[in-house]
Amino acid sequence: MAYMEIILSEDILGKKTGEVVRVRAGYGRNYLIPMGLAVEATLKNKARMEHEKRVVSSRRAKLVKTAEDLKARLEGMTLSIPKRTGEGEKLYGSVTTKELQLALEAQGLTVDRKIFVMSEPIRSTGVHQVSCRLTQSVTASLKVWVISEN
Numbered sequence: 178m179a180y181m182e183i184i185l186s187e188d189i190l191g192k193k194t195g196e197v198v199r200v201r202a203g204y205g206r207n208y209l210i211p212m213g214l215a216v217e218a219t220l221k222n223k224a225r226m227e228h229e230k231r232v233v234s235s236r237r238a239k240l241v242k243t244a245e246d247l248k249a250r251l252e253g254m255t256l257s258i259p260k261r262t263g264e265g266e267k268l269y270g271s272v273t274t275k276e277l278q279l280a281l282e283a284q285g286l287t288v289d290r291k292i293f294v295m296s297e298p299i300r301s302t303g304v305h306q307v308s309c310r311l312t313q314s315v316t317a318s319l320k321v322w323v324i325s326e327n
Contacts, residue, residue, distance in 0.1 A: 181205045182218035184226050189214055195226050244311035247288075251309055251317040256280045259326040262302060271298035272323055277307065299323055 179202040185194055189209075192198055197218050200209065209215040216222050258280055261269045278290040294308040294316075302323045309317040 179203075183209060183215040184218050184222055185215050187214050195230055197223070241312060241315060244315040247286075247311055248309075248315055248317040250286065251319050254281075254284065254286075255320045255322060256284075257322045257324055259324050260302075262325045262327055266302045266325065268300050268302070268323070271300045272305075272321070273298070277319075277321065293319075 180199050181202045182197055182199055183205045185192055185196050185198060188194055190198060190200075198215075205215060205217075210217065256277065258272055258276055260272065263269060274290040274293040274295070277293050278288060281288055288309075292309045292311060294310050299305050299307075299321065302325055305321045305323065307319045307321050309319055311317060
């Protein structure tokens with residue numbers, strides 16, 4: 178039985194992208210390589226894959242540094258959001274991620290509203306902590322004051 182070494186271009190076979198895997202020659206030559214799921218493990222392809230790993234690593238490090246800077250800015254901020262209230266300081270509706278995004282933009286900080294992680298909507302006045310997931314490893318906490326507009 179003939180085997181060949183390939184470099185995976187995507188996560189398959191329970192392995193990660195960039196790993197060198199030994200597979201049967203027919204499977205690699207007739208399926209994995211033509212479908213773009215792998216490339217043959219030549220010296221040139223191995224060197225290219227190592228270079229791509231270094232590039233991705235440097236991009237990831239730059240992204241984490243940017244997220245850390247944003248975390249420092251967010252944790253130093255306090256947002257005030259005026260909302261209409263009824264009896265017992267309950268809000269008509271709730272504070273949404275879109276409102277949080279607009280409040281941050283008013284303070285000069287542009288973020289995507291998908292970073293806000295709220296287990297349940299904010300439906301009362303007072304101080305609330307909202308978690309902001311900036312990257313997989315960087316999470317910030319934002320203080321939000323919900324005040325009565327009445």
